Amino acid sequence: xxxxxxxxRRELRLSLRGGGDVLTLVxxxxxxxxxxxxxxxxxxxxxxxIAPGIVWIAAFLAMLLGLERLFRPDHEDGALVLLRQxxxxxxAIVAAKLIVHWxxxxxxxxxxxxxxxxxxxxxxxxxxxxxxxxxxxxxxLAAFGAIGAAVTVSIRRGGLIAPILIxxxxxxxxxFGVGSITSPQxxxxxLFLAALSLMALALAPFAAALxxxxxxx
Amino acid sequence: MTADTEPKLNWWNRLxxxxxxxxxxxxxxxxxxxxxxxxxxxxxxxxxxxxxxDYQMGDTVRIMYVHVPNAWLSQFVYATMSVSALGTLVWRHxxxxxxxxxxxxxxxxxxxxxxxxxxxxxxxxxxxFWEWDGRMTSTLVLLLIYLGLVALWRAFDxxxxxxxxxxxxxxxxxxxxxxxKFSVDxxxxxxxxxxxxxxxxxxxxxxILVPLFVMFFAFTFLFLTLHLKAMHTEVKxxxxxxxxxxxxxxxxx
Numbered sequence: 099x100x101x102x103x104x105x106x107r108r109e110l111r112l113s114l115r116g117g118g119d120v121l122t123l124v125x126x127x128x129x130x131x132x133x134x135x136x137x138x139x140x141x142x143x144x145x146x147x148i149a150p151g152i153v154w155i156a157a158f159l160a161m162l163l164g165l166e167r168l169f170r171p172d173h174e175d176g177a178l179v180l181l182r183q184x185x186x187x188x189x190a191i192v193a194a195k196l197i198v199h200w201x202x203x204x205x206x207x208x209x210x211x212x213x214x215x216x217x218x219x220x221x222x223x224x225x226x227x228x229x230x231x232x233x234x235x236x237x238x239l240a241a242f243g244a245i246g247a248a249v250t251v252s253i254r255r256g257g258l259i260a261p262i263l264i265x266x267x268x269x270x271x272x273x274f275g276v277g278s279i280t281s282p283q284x285x286x287x288x289l290f291l292a293a294l295s296l297m298a299l300a301l302a303p304f305a306a307a308l309x310x311x312x313x314x315x
Numbered sequence: 316m317t318a319d320t321e322p323k324l325n326w327w328n329r330l331x332x333x334x335x336x337x338x339x340x341x342x343x344x345x346x347x348x349x350x351x352x353x354x355x356x357x358x359x360x361x362x363x364x365x366x367x368x369d370y371q372m373g374d375t376v377r378i379m380y381v382h383v384p385n386a387w388l389s390q391f392v393y394a395t396m397s398v399s400a401l402g403t404l405v406w407r408h409x410x411x412x413x414x415x416x417x418x419x420x421x422x423x424x425x426x427x428x429x430x431x432x433x434x435x436x437x438x439x440x441x442x443x444f445w446e447w448d449g450r451m452t453s454t455l456v457l458l459l460i461y462l463g464l465v466a467l468w469r470a471f472d473x474x475x476x477x478x479x480x481x482x483x484x485x486x487x488x489x490x491x492x493x494x495x496k497f498s499v500d501x502x503x504x505x506x507x508x509x510x511x512x513x514x515x516x517x518x519x520x521x522x523i524l525v526p527l528f529v530m531f532f533a534f535t536f537l538f539l540t541l542h543l544k545a546m547h548t549e550v551k552x553x554x555x556x557x558x559x560x561x562x563x564x565x566x567x568x
Contacts, residue, residue: 249484253470262466263484266459267491270498294494305487308404312479 101186109198130156131214142219149218150279164203189307204236235275238295241302248306252313333550347540354533361526378436384534385429392422397489400482412478417545423461449500
């Protein structure tokens with residue numbers, strides 16, 4: 099088994115067996131989406147109009163919530179220092195962590211989106227586009243999140259500052275994500291969203307690895 | 316032959332010593348301050364007394380002489396920070412850290428001023444303080460990134476270790492800023508496109524262009540002066556921190 103595959107297996111096991119983290123994230127995602135109708139009123143046409151934005155905000159917040167467990171546990175128990183000594187480059191290790199992070203924090207959100215679609219009175223067409231745009235856009239959110247988590251890993255209360263750093267970077271993802279659901283030129287926005295995700299995924303492992311190796315010096 | 320074994324100290328390496336840096340650049344401070352003051356006096360005189368009011372906007376056009384230089388600096392300061400970040404990551408130049416740290420609050424200030432003067436100018440001419448337009452939104456995001464960087468610097472205890480980490484984030488931001496700008500231009504509506512630096516020449520009469528350029532240089536030199544002084548302050552702050560730490564450890568300072 100290659101080192102990369104071993105890393106993937108380790109991360110996947112740790113996050114699936116580490117208590118109800120996945121379930122908590124999904125619950126948070128649904129609760130954020132379900133709170134909005136209480137704040138803006140249960141008008142079905144209004145809800146249907148703003149539903150894509152609500153789903154994206156809920157996904158963005160839920161992905162922020164899951165960032166803490168990306169590097170911090172490994173930093174605290176010293177595993178990150180050992181992983182730096184591995185033959186596998188640190189950027190590949192970060193890439194493995196990023197893939198698993200997406201699998202355990204974005205895919206459950208995708209599976210839970212139908213619930214929000216019903217609650218927010220989405221029609222079938224925009225529900226389909228929401229699924230596609232979430233699937234294409236969440237990798238970029240995860241990648242920017244990984245950079246933010248790596249930069250703040252050695253700060254004791256980094257969980258507070260990471261969202262402040264990540265939010266401005268994530269604005270294009272939200273613009274193109276919601277644009278690919280609602281805007282008239284939605285196919286262009288969808289392509290931009292996919293391009294953004296590819297670029298962020300290509301960049302993030304190296305940037306995050308650089309930040310981690312500077313922090314562990 | 317002894318000369319070969321000695322470390323070669325060119326001016327670049329000498330500048331890496333914070334004490335030498337302060338000693339070398341202190342004589343620059345007063346001339347820079349005086350130059351800035353003269354440019355401001357000249358520019359403000361031009362702006363208030365020796366430039367015409369716009370035939371549509373009236374006297375509010377004079378806000379431009381403050382707004383445009385601040386908007387230019389909001390981007391120039393980020394470029395300064397990015398170059399310093401490269402200096403930190405590639406050459407590990409100690410003064411690059413200090414330059415990066417000193418520039419962040421200044422950048423936030425100039426960006427906030429650009430937004431503030433823009434809002435003051437937008438109210439009489441566009442009828443609104445704020446609009447979610449491409450230019451304004453991307454400037455707001457830039458302000459948030461500056462403030463995030465300031466918060467990040469404050470969160471680290473060890474400033475020397477912080478520098479490399481923050482340099483990584485500064486460069487990630489530098490790659491992202493064009494994307495943000497480009498994405499928010501998608502909803503572009505209100506703000507005019509570039510009208511000074513255009514391939515077919517500026518689209519303004521000279522009577523407005525001259526005070527604009529004077530103010531442009533005045534603000535740029537203001538940044539250079541403040542940046543240099545902030546770097547000196549940061550060097551001294553680190554010196555004080557080191558002395559305090561030594562004192563706390565019981566050694567002689």
